[in-house]
Amino acid sequence: MSVLVFVEGLNGEIKKSSLEAASYGSQVAQAMGTSATAVAIGDVHEDALARLGEQGISKVLYDADDRLKQFVADAYVKVIAKAAQQESAKVLVFSNSNIGAAVGSKLAVRLNGSLATNVTELPKIDGGNFTVTRGVFSGKAFAQVNLTSDLKIIAVKKNSTDIISNGGTSATVEKISADLAESDFAVAPKETVMQETDGGVLLPEAEIVVSGGRGMKGPENWHLIEELAKELGAATACSKPVSDIGWRPHHEHVGQTGITVSPNLYIAAGISGAIQHLAGVNSSKVIVVINKDPEAPFFKAADYGIVGDALEVLPKLIEAAKALDK
Amino acid sequence: MKILVCISNVPDTTSKINFTGDNKEFDKNGVQYVINPWDEYALTRAIELKEAKGGSVTVLNVGEADAEPNIRKALAIGADDAIRVNAHPKDAFFVAQQITAIAKEGGYDMILMGKESIDYNGFQVHNMVGEMMGIPSVTPAFKLDMVDDSTARLEREIEGGKEVVEVKLPFVASAQQPMCEPRIPNMRGIMTARTKPLKVVEAAGGEAKSEYVNYSKPEKKSGVKLIDADNAGELIKLLRNEAKVL
Numbered sequence: 033m034s035v036l037v038f039v040e041g042l043n044g045e046i047k048k049s050s051l052e053a054a055s056y057g058s059q060v061a062q063a064m065g066t067s068a069t070a071v072a073i074g075d076v077h078e079d080a081l082a083r084l085g086e087q088g089i090s091k092v093l094y095d096a097d098d099r100l101k102q103f104v105a106d107a108y109v110k111v112i113a114k115a116a117q118q119e120s121a122k123v124l125v126f127s128n129s130n131i132g133a134a135v136g137s138k139l140a141v142r143l144n145g146s147l148a149t150n151v152t153e154l155p156k157i158d159g160g161n162f163t164v165t166r167g168v169f170s171g172k173a174f175a176q177v178n179l180t181s182d183l184k185i186i187a188v189k190k191n192s193t194d195i196i197s198n199g200g201t202s203a204t205v206e207k208i209s210a211d212l213a214e215s216d217f218a219v220a221p222k223e224t225v226m227q228e229t230d231g232g233v234l235l236p237e238a239e240i241v242v243s244g245g246r247g248m249k250g251p252e253n254w255h256l257i258e259e260l261a262k263e264l265g266a267a268t269a270c271s272k273p274v275s276d277i278g279w280r281p282h283h284e285h286v287g288q289t290g291i292t293v294s295p296n297l298y299i300a301a302g303i304s305g306a307i308q309h310l311a312g313v314n315s316s317k318v319i320v321v322i323n324k325d326p327e328a329p330f331f332k333a334a335d336y337g338i339v340g341d342a343l344e345v346l347p348k349l350i351e352a353a354k355a356l357d358k
Numbered sequence: 359m360k361i362l363v364c365i366s367n368v369p370d371t372t373s374k375i376n377f378t379g380d381n382k383e384f385d386k387n388g389v390q391y392v393i394n395p396w397d398e399y400a401l402t403r404a405i406e407l408k409e410a411k412g413g414s415v416t417v418l419n420v421g422e423a424d425a426e427p428n429i430r431k432a433l434a435i436g437a438d439d440a441i442r443v444n445a446h447p448k449d450a451f452f453v454a455q456q457i458t459a460i461a462k463e464g465g466y467d468m469i470l471m472g473k474e475s476i477d478y479n480g481f482q483v484h485n486m487v488g489e490m491m492g493i494p495s496v497t498p499a500f501k502l503d504m505v506d507d508s509t510a511r512l513e514r515e516i517e518g519g520k521e522v523v524e525v526k527l528p529f530v531a532s533a534q535q536p537m538c539e540p541r542i543p544n545m546r547g548i549m550t551a552r553t554k555p556l557k558v559v560e561a562a563g564g565e566a567k568s569e570y571v572n573y574s575k576p577e578k579k580s581g582v583k584l585i586d587a588d589n590a591g592e593l594i595k596l597l598r599n600e601a602k603v604l
């Protein structure tokens with residue numbers, strides 16, 4: 033019996049969301065009186081894997097097959113299923129990423145498990161009941177859900193678990209191979225294109241997000257959003273109309289029909305705070321709103337607010353951010 | 359080309375969310391239902407492909423009779439016929455089993471749906487259906503075109519980038535913006551929708567693997583602290599020293 037965590041790598045390092053999943057998994061293992069193993073695939077260095085000991089992982093199974101450097105669902109599923117079997121896993125933990133949720137869904141069918149995605153808290157384990165809390169109604173509510181199969185599969189919402197750190201402990205790294213066949217790669221991507229971030233932060237992984245709406249007036253003013261983001265180590269985002277009119281790319285659009293973010297800090301400049309926008313950002317820990325209209329609905333959801341012209345306020349924030357010692 | 363589009367019936371995006379019966383049930387009182395916004399991308403793209411290549415679009419809903427107005431709406435937007443599996447959609451696994459049963463019987467070339475429903479935010483059903491049917495599932499896709507009669511080319515989002523994938527029919531895909539501009543029904547569509555076939559079938563058995571036991575709402579924010587625009591730099595200090603997020 034054990035808890036198995038799937039970790040995703042990017043450019044040799046483990047993604048922050050996977051460090052969160054590892055921390056979650058090792059805490060579940062502790063509550064169940066067992067150990068946590070990780071399974072890693074693809075683009076990640078072995079020394080980064082050993083450092084997962086910090087998050088309470090005792091052993092890492094690693095498949096270094098070069099063909100797995102890009103995401104191929106069928107192949108990933110096979111490797112993780114093999115690891116789950118080998119470790120007699122009772123709980124599988126993923127990050128609630130596009131990859132994690134996809135692989136988790138397929139494994140729920142293949143291994144006959146109960147799956148909960150978008151999970152925000154550690155489970156309550158009480159006699160026969162295993163109950164998780166997950167976000168529902170686009171951030172407007174939470175549901176407590178019993179996972180009724182023997183195998184529980186959990187996809188943990190990003191930025192909802194603190195990364196734990198057990199000073200200096202390292203995990204053992206072992207190889208695993210699932211004897212993958214050509215046919216497992218039948219739907220391998222033809223091409224993978226990563227966004228240019230200019231050394232900046234990717235939106236889905238960001239702890240701080242600086243976002244602009246139609247009140248920014250035009251793309252020529254976006255350097256203010258970008259400069260503040262750079263000073264704060266933040267990612268940039270926008271409201272839907274801003275990407276619809278082409279001021280910003282679609283992958284920056286947050287909200288009901290865009291991506292959902294839950295950073296520690298969300299700064300919104302010139303965004304009215306329509307309910308569909310809030311649906312994508314309402315689980316951010318701290319929300320700052322800059323809007324020239326004191327009646328803008330976003331102020332009701334905000335922790336801090338400045339009533340004023342964003343084009344005048346942002347330069348002052350950039351200046352103050354520059355003065356912070358980092 | 360035969361396309362199956364799965365739609366769910368969800369509270370309008372502006373709905374206030376409340377619970378009744380000791381927080382055990384969603385309160386439908388006063389709530390307007392709409393076609394799940396993500397599903398509208400799948401539906402419209404399916405209709406566009408049909409218009410370009412010929413074929414048919416069938417909409418499928420797993421749900422109770424109160425979903426029928428929105429099923430009719432999907433017919434008014436341009437689907438040819440509809441199937442409703444008469445069952446309470448207990449969880450994603452249950453719904454995926456129903457879709458799989460219908461899809462196997464109908465022999466569809468493409469099974470499309472939104473990337474998730476805005477009520478239960480599962481992001482699960484498409485991959486489960488793909489796995490149950492043993493065909494590829496490409497999710498979440500924001501571009502879908504036919505390369506030739508048997509191959510589709512899709513672009514899917516991954517964290518921090520995109521992947522271009524080519525798959526042979528049949529396959530499952532989930533849709534998200536900016537796949538297309540979702541259509542709204544026109545007068546003629548609304549008239550013809552009334553006479554289009556809507557078949558109601560019973561659930562094909564199948565079990566749920568999770569039980570919703572209770573709901574809660576996030577804590578209310580304590581109120582906004584306003585900082586004077588002339589003194590905007592003060593905000594950065596508060597974010598570091600008070601909120602401790604910098």
Ligand SMILES: Cc1cc2nc3c(=O)[nH]c(=O)nc-3n(C[C@H](O)[C@H](O)[C@H](O)COP(=O)(O)OP(=O)(O)OC[C@H]3O[C@@H](n4cnc5c(N)ncnc54)[C@H](O)[C@@H]3O)c2cc1C
Binds near residue numbers: 287328
């Ligand atoms: C089904 C559906 C789904 C949707 N999904 C999304 C979604 O995912 N994401 C999303 O964002 N929207 C979504 N919307 C749209 C949403 O309803 C709003 O229309 C949108 O969020 C408004 O964007 P905005 O705040 O940038 O623009 P506006 O509503 O035009 O607001 C601009 C704001 O800027 C302020 N302003 C103007 N000038 C200045 C200035 N100089 N300085 C400071 N403030 C200024 C104004 O006071 C105003 O509050 C959806 C709508 C529907 C119907």
